[in-house]
Amino acid sequence: MKGIIFNLVEEVVTDSYGPDTWDELLDEAGLEGAYTSLGSYPDDDLHGLVRAASSQLDVPPDAVIRTIGEQALPRLATRYPGFFDGHDCRSFLLTLNDIIHPEVRKLYPGADVPDFAYEDGAPGELFIHYRSARQLCALAEGFILGAAAHFGETVAVDQTSCMHRGDRDCVLRVRFLAVRP
Numbered sequence: 001m002k003g004i005i006f007n008l009v010e011e012v013v014t015d016s017y018g019p020d021t022w023d024e025l026l027d028e029a030g031l032e033g034a035y036t037s038l039g040s041y042p043d044d045d046l047h048g049l050v051r052a053a054s055s056q057l058d059v060p061p062d063a064v065i066r067t068i069g070e071q072a073l074p075r076l077a078t079r080y081p082g083f084f085d086g087h088d089c090r091s092f093l094l095t096l097n098d099i100i101h102p103e104v105r106k107l108y109p110g111a112d113v114p115d116f117a118y119e120d121g122a123p124g125e126l127f128i129h130y131r132s133a134r135q136l137c138a139l140a141e142g143f144i145l146g147a148a149a150h151f152g153e154t155v156a157v158d159q160t161s162c163m164h165r166g167d168r169d170c171v172l173r174v175r176f177l178a179v180r181p
Contacts (some may be wrong), residue, residue: 001043002108006035008072009049028052040110041132062138069142077150080094089151090126090176093144094118121173135163137170145173154178168176
């Protein structure tokens, strides 16, 4: 996993709970925490941090991962505004495979990004098929929620299938509910 993810996790933790909490999570996970954005690190490092945060906060690991995604998205929008300009939430989500992930691979060589497939549902509804060996569908859900907030929209996200339940891929149903005036 690329270090940029760990940098975002560190920012989310330190902004929300302070730098001491970040150090406590690293200690509990048995990690040093020296992550460079271009470096590659074992997926187990992220899982260790999530387990430590889950234990400290007494919340399920998926909730930790979802929150990381939701709170990391605004930081990505600040770092890479060109990815977000001229979009609403739906149009932004539809750029992941064709625009954002190719650029991520250029910026972070060796990045292993998930693959998405899309299908329209009822009016105001989009089904996003998430495929990744990492099975971080909760992170994808958090990024979707963060994107909606970034664009001043309200969405509801639920999973109609999930790799964690034995399904081939995760399917995230996104319902676009409201746009802030």
